Amino acid sequence: MKQEIRIPEVAEGVTAGTVVALVVAVGDRVETDQTLLELETDKAVVAIPTPIAGTISEILVAEGDKVEIGALIVSLEDSVGTESSIDSGGEDGRGKKVQAKAEDQTADEATVSTEDLAATPAPAPEPLEVVQDAVAEPLDLTSVRRDDRVAPAAPSVRRLARELGVDIYQVQGTGPAGRISAEDVRSFVHDTMQRVTGGGIQTSEFPGLHAQRPLPDFGRFGEVSREPLSRVRELTADAMGYAWSTIPMVTQYDKAKIGKIEEFRKTFNLKAATETKLTMTAFMVKVCAAALSAFPHFNSALDLASRELVLQHYINIGVAVDTPNGLLVPVIQGPDHKGVERIAVELNDLAARTRERRINPAEMEGGTFTISNLGGIGGSAFTPIVYAPQVAILGVSEAEVQPVWNGAEFEPQLMMPLCLTYDHRVIDGAAGARFLRWICQALENPLHLVM
Amino acid sequence: MSEIPTKTQLVVIGAGPGGYSAAFRAAELGLEVTLIDPEARPGGVCLYRGCIPSKALLHVAKLVTEAEESAAIGVTFAKPKLDIDRIRDWKNTIIESLTTGLGGKIDKLKLTYLRGIACFKDNRTLVVKTVDGKEGELVFEQAILATGSRPIMLPGIAADSARIIDSTGALDLADVPKTLLVVGGGYIGLELGSAYAALGTKVSVVEMTSGLLPGCDRDLVSVLRRRLDKKFTEILLNTKVTQLKEQKNGVAVSFENLKEESRAKRYDKVLISIGRRPNSDKLGLENTSIKVSDKGFVEVDGQQRTAVAHIFAIGDLAGEPMLAHKAYGEAHVAAAVAAGQKAVFDPRAIPAVVFTDPEIAWCGLTETVAREQKIKVKTAKMPWRGNGRTLTLGRDDGMTKIIVDPETDRLLGIALVGPGAGELIAEAVLALEMAATSEDLRNTIHPHPTLSETLFEAAQILLKG
Numbered sequence: 001m002k003q004e005i006r007i008p009e010v011a012e013g014v015t016a017g018t019v020v021a022l023v024v025a026v027g028d029r030v031e032t033d034q035t036l037l038e039l040e041t042d043k044a045v046v047a048i049p050t051p052i053a054g055t056i057s058e059i060l061v062a063e064g065d066k067v068e069i070g071a072l073i074v075s076l077e078d079s080v081g082t083e084s085s086i087d088s089g090g091e092d093g094r095g096k097k098v099q100a101k102a103e104d105q106t107a108d109e110a111t112v113s114t115e116d117l118a119a120t121p122a123p124a125p126e127p128l129e130v131v132q133d134a135v136a137e138p139l140d141l142t143s144v145r146r147d148d149r150v151a152p153a154a155p156s157v158r159r160l161a162r163e164l165g166v167d168i169y170q171v172q173g174t175g176p177a178g179r180i181s182a183e184d185v186r187s188f189v190h191d192t193m194q195r196v197t198g199g200g201i202q203t204s205e206f207p208g209l210h211a212q213r214p215l216p217d218f219g220r221f222g223e224v225s226r227e228p229l230s231r232v233r234e235l236t237a238d239a240m241g242y243a244w245s246t247i248p249m250v251t252q253y254d255k256a257k258i259g260k261i262e263e264f265r266k267t268f269n270l271k272a273a274t275e276t277k278l279t280m281t282a283f284m285v286k287v288c289a290a291a292l293s294a295f296p297h298f299n300s301a302l303d304l305a306s307r308e309l310v311l312q313h314y315i316n317i318g319v320a321v322d323t324p325n326g327l328l329v330p331v332i333q334g335p336d337h338k339g340v341e342r343i344a345v346e347l348n349d350l351a352a353r354t355r356e357r358r359i360n361p362a363e364m365e366g367g368t369f370t371i372s373n374l375g376g377i378g379g380s381a382f383t384p385i386v387y388a389p390q391v392a393i394l395g396v397s398e399a400e401v402q403p404v405w406n407g408a409e410f411e412p413q414l415m416m417p418l419c420l421t422y423d424h425r426v427i428d429g430a431a432g433a434r435f436l437r438w439i440c441q442a443l444e445n446p447l448h449l450v451m
Numbered sequence: 452m453s454e455i456p457t458k459t460q461l462v463v464i465g466a467g468p469g470g471y472s473a474a475f476r477a478a479e480l481g482l483e484v485t486l487i488d489p490e491a492r493p494g495g496v497c498l499y500r501g502c503i504p505s506k507a508l509l510h511v512a513k514l515v516t517e518a519e520e521s522a523a524i525g526v527t528f529a530k531p532k533l534d535i536d537r538i539r540d541w542k543n544t545i546i547e548s549l550t551t552g553l554g555g556k557i558d559k560l561k562l563t564y565l566r567g568i569a570c571f572k573d574n575r576t577l578v579v580k581t582v583d584g585k586e587g588e589l590v591f592e593q594a595i596l597a598t599g600s601r602p603i604m605l606p607g608i609a610a611d612s613a614r615i616i617d618s619t620g621a622l623d624l625a626d627v628p629k630t631l632l633v634v635g636g637g638y639i640g641l642e643l644g645s646a647y648a649a650l651g652t653k654v655s656v657v658e659m660t661s662g663l664l665p666g667c668d669r670d671l672v673s674v675l676r677r678r679l680d681k682k683f684t685e686i687l688l689n690t691k692v693t694q695l696k697e698q699k700n701g702v703a704v705s706f707e708n709l710k711e712e713s714r715a716k717r718y719d720k721v722l723i724s725i726g727r728r729p730n731s732d733k734l735g736l737e738n739t740s741i742k743v744s745d746k747g748f749v750e751v752d753g754q755q756r757t758a759v760a761h762i763f764a765i766g767d768l769a770g771e772p773m774l775a776h777k778a779y780g781e782a783h784v785a786a787a788v789a790a791g792q793k794a795v796f797d798p799r800a801i802p803a804v805v806f807t808d809p810e811i812a813w814c815g816l817t818e819t820v821a822r823e824q825k826i827k828v829k830t831a832k833m834p835w836r837g838n839g840r841t842l843t844l845g846r847d848d849g850m851t852k853i854i855v856d857p858e859t860d861r862l863l864g865i866a867l868v869g870p871g872a873g874e875l876i877a878e879a880v881l882a883l884e885m886a887a888t889s890e891d892l893r894n895t896i897h898p899h900p901t902l903s904e905t906l907f908e909a910a911q912i913l914l915k916g
Binding site for chain 1: 751752753754756793794795796797798799800801815816856859860861863884885886888890891
């Protein structure tokens, strides 16, 4: 029986992507969960698996195609019911699907016809991923509706809904007896748009684009070539442009004596049985988590519209990873509840998958603070840019042995330069200095962490 | 008259309330329109043989009745002299005036008006025959069918019978018969029967079912019935007409009731008002892919499209209720959709009005339907005898009924019986379209002293209990 595979929802807010690799061909036999293609979305390449086993009968996309969530990508014949497929069983299934939709009007309804699923030998674990796109369904203007089957809304409101392409039967009325107002219809559109776009970039909110002045004719000065911005570059430009133009930022510098902790790290790694070695970044994550607990305002977001500071009662620390495709920031969830060793393991895994672009977009969401460690490359200091809506970011530069005056003489100390950039709207200079000093002291004497 | 064009953007067949509204609206929206109807001017049954002439006669009836009843309040008139010819002329002047106005609009909107009939050759072509003998093929981009309906005649009755007539014959007002039997106790029979009764005819009504106005709530009908019993000679329910025999000086009628008791009686004239049927049979629909129901109605979707997407059907042709105002609504939807707009015909309420004395009007859910479909409702009934305006009109009969959803208080249906009920129902229709609650009605200030206060008072009853 013919089955249609569509692009499933890969992450909240992701609505489309580019097919970067097709890993199957027509005639291939695929098992459940086997990868069909790789999709480059906002921040990652996601492998799209098949929810069912079968033989590929048709591929409807090509490498380089931009496809939307819910788009049809592959048709396959599943192993059971092949004989019944001759009389276009798939077509029947589709017909039923459309009917069921028209009757139910449910927004996020799973639309695989049950007959098709029943015929599948290994039922897909998440059948609703096969088809999912109720929003794109055109508005039904043809059904005959009268009397009590008409939505409780004034005729002018019903017209507004029709013009906006809104199925008024999906709108929840907030008026007396559930009466639907024009405002309800507009909120429905607003909420739906928010859900579909993930509240993400709208052209008008792309400061990187809008702030740009017309470019000169570079050709007058010499030869140029142009390359398209990758999605990662586009998003980085937007995030950085937005932060730079809206957040008044201050960068505070400090240095931490890390001789003792470095010694511990090396000794531990020598004895460690695991393959994963402790890294300085893992220590930094742990120390920062403790610092964020001690300074909750650094773990917040500013909500100017409602004149409130959003204090996050959880800690997630993003760690900037340099990849050939640009800067990506996977997130360590809840490092305040994890040991340094476990953080190191997770970091290692996340970083490796990020470089290979096998990371799930969800693994890059929800950060409350960011660490950018450029120590491996070199440099003595830099000014990291806050990753909004976070309010602070810690930059780490290369540690080196420096002469430090101990009151009587200079002694050699391994010093690590730290640069803390913070949102000055939320954090005052004194607080910034205290926060960074706290981190330095914790690195110099990790016992602080357990006090 | 215009020559038959070879092609048109939009053809509208039938120039009754549905057809002319659709044609005018489409022209206003920028379409090039051809309108086809056998009459010299637009108007259709509504203007020529229905709503308007019957209301003219009912106005005469009202004057006569009020003059008679005014004796009770101390004003006595001489017995009225009825000049039937002048009454008929007056009625025809009204028709003339209204249809002339519509004719003027045809010129103003630059419509092509063809006086004739049209029949489909296929999904894109009509064969048009004009009354002056021309014939031609008209290719259309879109079509709106609005051919309306006609009275159902009993089988075996000659079409030109002078004594056995339908509503058209009754409205011609050829004479005022001494006795008249109305076959069918629906709204057309009761309205025309009332008019003739006021003109002096002894009117009897025979109805096959157990009550007058089948489908209407019984409590409303019983208010009307009390008055009709005084106006009509006889109202026979559960009674069938088994034979109609036209004789030289009358019509011999045989009846049979439920107990199979037969009787026979002679009447000067018999008015057959047993229903109407859609005019879908002479359009050549069999040459198209348009679907027609068992009852002869053209099947349409929510945008008035037939099974052929570029052909629309509206009004009586497109289904019950067969009412001009439903046709107006559908006409505007069809014209807007034909012009590319996203219109839908989705009224919450289509009002029904019976222009008897007292009038009956209702919209939305009725108690009868609520009972049949076991819909939970809360009902408030406000008799008019406590209403000041009713009493100052010299009346005491009337009732206003409000039906609400007991959980949400949302208005589901409103019904009125009483003089002027037909005018009062408009407020109720608006309330239903706006999805109002009885609280909304309560908090709307109604003018005093008027009959409309009964709506407010009925809503007050719901507040109390």
